[in-house]
Amino acid sequence: MTDIDVLEYSLHRVDLQEVGPVLLAVDGSASGLKKYAERVLKELFESSRARYFRFQSMGELVASSLVDILDGGDWGDKSSEIAKKLYDVEVDVQERVDKLGTKVRRGGLLQIKIKHEGKVKFVITKIDDDDFFDETELELKSGLPASKARLQKTAVAAFSDEKVCEELILSDSKPTISEYWYRYFLVAAQLTDSETNTKNAFQSIERLLNREVKKVSSVDYWFLRNEIVGHFRNEESLAFDDLVEKVAKHKPESEVFKDKFPGFLDAFRNLPKSSSKPFETQFDIAPGVIKAKIIKKIFLDQNFELRISGEVEDLRTKISADEDSKGKFVKIYSDAGYEEFKSRDPRSGG
Structure with missing residues (x-):
């Protein structure tokens, strides 16, 4: 992890039982979030799963928000807008799958801005949110896994000094990359077709x-x-x-x-x-x-x-x-x- 410099980080809870995404922490407002982000990055960069995409339009919300951040836009505001976009997309997805009796998995949306291999990169990853038993307070609580970050879906966007997205790599914990993640949330297209x-x-x-x-x-x-x-x-x-x-x-x-x-x-x-x-x-x-x-x-x-x-x-x-x-x-x-x-x-x- 010595070649990765964590510049910004934020965490939102995306749960359709809530009215919109819930901001849990931005930067140093929560003790230990940076260490957790570093753990997630380590797991991510050790993963062998990857598929290359491109943003279909830099005017779409996620892509334009990342460019705005590079131009000096407020990290907290922009990361919250991205979390809201994911929440809205998952609401639409849930309406479509309700008849199948399935549920969109809740999770934490962790967003990290890093310097890696000489480039500024943005990591956007949805992580499982699960219940655990707090042995100190003897209560059942909800939170992100600490022993192993269970990455549901991930996007890593690398930008050049000219603020051009040079690389967009996606991965998923499932064998296939969820369509709603790349098509509707990121608005991205595959570089190489399945054939x-x-x-x-x-x-x-x-x-x-x-x-x-x-x-x-x-x-x-x-x-x-x-x-x-x-x-x-x-x-x-x-x-x-x-x-x-x-x-x-x-x-x-x-x-x-x-x-x-x-x-x-x-x-x-x-x-x-x-x-x-x-x-x-x-x-x-x-x-x-x-x-x-x-x-x-x-x-x-x-x-x-x-x-x-x-x-x-x-x-x-x-x-x-x-x-x-x-x-x-x-x-x-x-x-x-x-x-x-x-x-x-x-x-x-x-």
Whole structure:
């Protein structure tokens, strides 16, 4: 945290049970707020989730308020206006989801102005507001988590010396970034569409698997690929850190790959930036883009191919390789296949 200088900070409670956002603290008016802000910043900059956006118009409230602050506008007034904008947006969202029986999560809106990497940046983050038991006063109270800042949604806007927004990075605790956060509150648009992200991510992973796994251990390649294909097919969004966690649970089949697995995992983790076609670490999956690429064929023998058209549930228990006195073979558990090839007793008329 030595390269981050906290310049301003404010905290509002945004709870639709209240009539508007409630200002809890601005700058030094609350003891410990700066330390809490620094803790949140540490968690934020250690997070691997990020998607790049741009403000659609610098005339919209959030964007224009940040520029006004850079021009000397009052931090307290402007941060309160931003909190009011979020409150109004969440009121509209709640009206739309009422019929679904869901509730917009309450939270604290923490806004921080910092100097980081030579640039002025604004961090706007909504943090979970939860109940806790105060052991000193023996009362149930409400507040922000202290042990770990649970960031619901975050925006980091970096400005140049000319007060131009050069970068807007968003992240969300959920796999997908909430539409109301970027579209209606920030009024921002994605820089890279989901189709491009999906294509680049899947192709980059496929190349890595071919290069680092298949040449070493084919069986590990197929099991890993099956897990990854399943993730792309069954999830609506990709949070890359979740996929990394899933891949990290793989238990290598071969001793050779077991030794190479830690290096492979590091390469996998760094793919979003190291790939020749980089991709973002949080985006909606466009399944149509990779539908054809998911299909794989394995040559078995002359006129025999095994076609894998998607993820196979419990692949480890459904297929195995072995050999007997006749030679090497692949065993696949299949009720349908059994019915096609089982021996029939001619006396039964079958």
